[in-house]
Amino acid sequence: xxxxxxxxxxxxxxxxxxxxxxxxxxxxxxxxxxxxxxxxxxxxxxxxxxxxxxxxxxxxxxxxxxxxxxxxxxxxxxxxxxxxxxxxxxxxxxxxxxxxxxxxxxxxxxxxxxxxxxxxxxxxxxxxxxxxxxxxxxxxxxxxxxxxxxxxxxxxxxxxx
Numbered sequence: 001x002x003x004x005x006x007x008x009x010x011x012x013x014x015x016x017x018x019x020x021x022x023x024x025x026x027x028x029x030x031x032x033x034x035x036x037x038x039x040x041x042x043x044x045x046x047x048x049x050x051x052x053x054x055x056x057x058x059x060x061x062x063x064x065x066x067x068x069x070x071x072x073x074x075x076x077x078x079x080x081x082x083x084x085x086x087x088x089x090x091x092x093x094x095x096x097x098x099x100x101x102x103x104x105x106x107x108x109x110x111x112x113x114x115x116x117x118x119x120x121x122x123x124x125x126x127x128x129x130x131x132x133x134x135x136x137x138x139x140x141x142x143x144x145x146x147x148x149x150x151x152x153x154x155x156x157x158x159x160x161x
Contacts, residue, residue, distance in 0.1 A: 003049035007033040055158040062154050066113055073134065074114040089135045090119065091143050093128045096152060098161050103128070106155045110147065 007030060014029025015021045038050060077086055097103055107118035107128060115133040122129070132143050 003037055003044070004053070007037055007049075009033075010036060052158070059154050059158045062150075063109055063112075066150070070114045070116070086133050087135050087138065088131065088133045089138075089140065091130045091132050091135070091140050091147075092122075093130055093144055093147055093152075095121075095126055095128055096148070096161060097155060098125065099159075102155055102159050102161065105159065106152055109151050109155070116147075 010033030011026050011029035012021075014032055015025045018025055034050075034053070037044070041050065077083075095103065095106075097106055103121060103125060107121070110116050110128075110130055111118045117131045119129040119131055121127070130143075130147070135143055
């Protein structure tokens with residue numbers, strides 16, 4: 001985590017040297033800072049920063065893909081009012097993630113995706129209750145499988161349990 005903060009500091013130093021604090025300037029500074037940290041990693045890298053950063057980037061792209069696909073599905077239902085394919089219901093998702101951060105991150109990813117909404121976490125933090133707009137043919141298990149093999153696995157891979 002300290003290397004990430006160092007990377008952010010290097011990005012802002014780059015922006016200050018250039019005299020422009022635009023998003024592009026900060027992103028270029030972040031990339032240059034990443035390269036500097038990568039070159040110096042044999043001396044300073046103790047927390048596997050580079051692998052974690054790429055896992056976070058992969059998680060962001062996975063989420064954007066899921067966001068795009070689910071947005072299209074919901075938009076199609078909205079734009080074709082006579083052909084609703086929606087069968088909604090509440091799904092109890094057994095959780096493999098245990099930390100507060102991982103549970104919160106997963107719940108927020110699910111809530112930000114159109115068609116799903118995180119409702120509650122069980123007292124023992126073993127289940128996440130989700131409202132899903134699309135439970136195809138009443139197959140709750142396929143919704144669970146999709147969320148567990150998709151979002152939850154990506155969160156576990158990126159942040160751990």
